[in-house]
Amino acid sequence: MKSIKNKLILNCILFFSIFALSSAYFIQYILNHQPCNLCLIERIPYFSSIILISLMFFLNRYEKAISTLLALLFLFGATVSFYHFGIEQGFFSEAFVCELGNYSSNTSADEILKELQKKTISCKDVTFKFLGLSLATFNTVISLILSVIMIKIVKNYGKN
Numbered sequence: 001m002k003s004i005k006n007k008l009i010l011n012c013i014l015f016f017s018i019f020a021l022s023s024a025y026f027i028q029y030i031l032n033h034q035p036c037n038l039c040l041i042e043r044i045p046y047f048s049s050i051i052l053i054s055l056m057f058f059l060n061r062y063e064k065a066i067s068t069l070l071a072l073l074f075l076f077g078a079t080v081s082f083y084h085f086g087i088e089q090g091f092f093s094e095a096f097v098c099e100l101g102n103y104s105s106n107t108s109a110d111e112i113l114k115e116l117q118k119k120t121i122s123c124k125d126v127t128f129k130f131l132g133l134s135l136a137t138f139n140t141v142i143s144l145i146l147s148v149i150m151i152k153i154v155k156n157y158g159k160n
Contacts, residue, residue: 006063006153013070013146014053017046020142038084042139045070045077045146064157071150078143084136 024043027033049070056066087094 006067006156007057009149009153010053010056010067013049013149016146017049017053020046021050038080038087038136042077042081042084042136042143045073045143048073064154067150067154067157071147071154074143074147074150078140078147081136081140081143085134085140088134088136 021043024035024039028035052066052070056063
């Protein structure tokens, strides 16, 4: 019985991950809201969950190990999203992740000027809101909920 319930929950997480990524790409490419570097990093748990849950269903084994990995990935997502939310609210300063670039010690002045002229998206600038909240805010809550669900699934493996 629990196995069927776990598979149903994992299917829901799989479909939600597909929906979340589809929404992110819709906002990026159709609505033309460019993501910052943290926004891109926040997509990693969703990509991973699609791959890992599909792999789990295909192999029909390693459920506990993959579920544990998913719980850790969603905890990672919640942490990154909370950090992103904190940057948006001014609680934290932007880190090197927000300013990723290909800088080297032998970069010429012309190359630096060209790099500065490119439009970069700051992690503190909210370019898209839904119901008055940033997507980082939503992702913090959702990732935390998904990590708790995955932790409960891991705890239920082996119980009758």
